[in-house]
Amino acid sequence: MQQTTDIDPLVRARGLTKSYGHVEAVRGIDVDVRPGETFGFLGPNGAGKSSAMRMIAAVSPVSAGELRILDLDPATDGPAIRARIGVCPQEDSLDMEITVRENLTVYGRYFGLSRAECRERADELLDFVQLADKAGDSVEELSGGMKRRLTIARSLINRPELLLLDEPTTGLDPQARHLVWERLFRLKQQGVTLVLTTHYMDEAEQLCDRLVVMDNGVIVAAGSPQELIAAYSTKEVTELRFGAGEHEAVASKVSDLAERVEVLPDRLLLYTDEGEAAAIAVHERGLRPIAVLVRRSTLEDVFLRLTGRTLVD
Amino acid sequence: MELVRRQFDYWATTYRRTWKGSIISSFVNPLLFLSAMGVGLGGYVDDSSGPQSLGGVSYLAFLAPGLLATTALQTAVSESSFAVYGKFKWNKVYSSMTATPLRVVDILNGNLLYVGFRLATTCAVFLIVLAAFGVAGSIAGALGALLSAVLVGMACTTPVFGYSAWIKTDAAFAVLFRLGLIPMFLFSGAFFPVDQMPDTIEWLAYLTPVWHGVELCRGFTLGSAELWPGVGHVGYLLVWIAVGWLWARTAFQRRLVEASS
């Protein structure tokens, strides 16, 4: 990892904890988000990603530990922090009773922008997320993906230095996802620091410079996508699909062909640096899988290794 | 105050969508009630019981300020029950506001100011109708009645804000309407003097904010207001506003911040 200790992080958390009564959603995490980078929280449902994000958004109070955002304390400087960040919550909180454009202009006013600025910004942002032709429609008429894009546009109304996106592309079709990725990439190039959560490993790999893998309220690994894959997985993976229920039995017959074998309900994963060779060796042992796939390791494999579970269930 | 002012455009946008309907109903409702109950029923009451029974005033003049105060009650409840609950539950307006520089108290106060505005306009229109019937009192009296109506309206608003932020399901509104709104509407002295009722009910009526509002409004339109009882009514209503506001702030805080989900 590069040494950037001379630059103050935009977000700095030490032992950050969130509890709701008896439920401990975040159990002591350390995070540094540096200026200009895209930082990800990757983890399954209930890992504590949103709880962490809401604390970083200076909305939800910290239960224990230390948190500084833009070198300010969210407990005392909430309004000043929120004035400089953008937040796209997991659940769209758009106003269904007013128009698409009004959702942006009204929101800009909360940040103290003039009416003229709000109008100008709203039009720019509607172009940016390709919703200009929907400006006068009521939000109710928008599709789920359009609502998501509008929520992202709204989070940008105040030209934030730091943008927090909680599952920006969940529920979007592939085309809409790629549009969002492309837009987020543009923001990054403009120097905006992004913090996002996702349970899509391809999203994390595409967008994040660094990420943490969360499970059960704790960070189980941290680093760049490449570093994580190098540290926790092999170069390649050979996936074998047999008939239902056969996987356990086959696993013992091939365990010497790979560094590690994972048994999933629907397939067998052989972790090896030579995927093709492993596939051939399986064949030579007289085993006849229904399907064979050799692929590169992904963050999904890292996650499986770290937690024993798949990410998207 | 600056953070409250920033919400003006939101509330103006919301009001623009509904103002025509609300102005029309603010005219039509008093017209119907005053014609049917004030003139129709009132003529009957005045004929059968004589002018002394209501302290020498016609039933129409007795009823008019009572209706003004109960209109404030109804406006207050309609602007702070489903309207508030829905902004937590269905149309997540408050939640979206918490991600901006606005604080929870600013969000609460902005919405309360809007309700104050709705009360003022609805009651002002009501007083215009009363003036057409000749029962709005002097100009000073009508202005005093308007302020009193807004005051009693706010005394009903802040506790209902607390209630709406506190309940878990909207079924709880049935309880509020049956045990709070309807009894207060009927038994707070708007339609008949409360001393007509058994003592316990009479004393319950004195506890409600609406009875104090009715007394204030009536004192102003009839020109019979007296200083010290008036100060007592105003003070009592201010206590309701303050206690309701504290409850509302706690409930908003809990709903928007502590259990943010």
Ligand SMILES: Nc1ncnc2c1ncn2[C@@H]1O[C@H](COP(=O)(O)OP(=O)(O)OP(=O)(O)O)[C@@H](O)[C@H]1O
């Ligand atoms: N407001 C709340 N009150 C009580 N418990 C909560 C609340 N919000 C979250 N939790 C609990 O905290 C844990 C973490 O939830 P959180 O929403 O942070 O997870 P997440 O990683 O964002 O999950 P997802 O991928 O499903 O969005 C869960 O067990 C959840 O039930």
Ligand SMILES: [Mg+2]
């Ligand atoms: Mg979440």
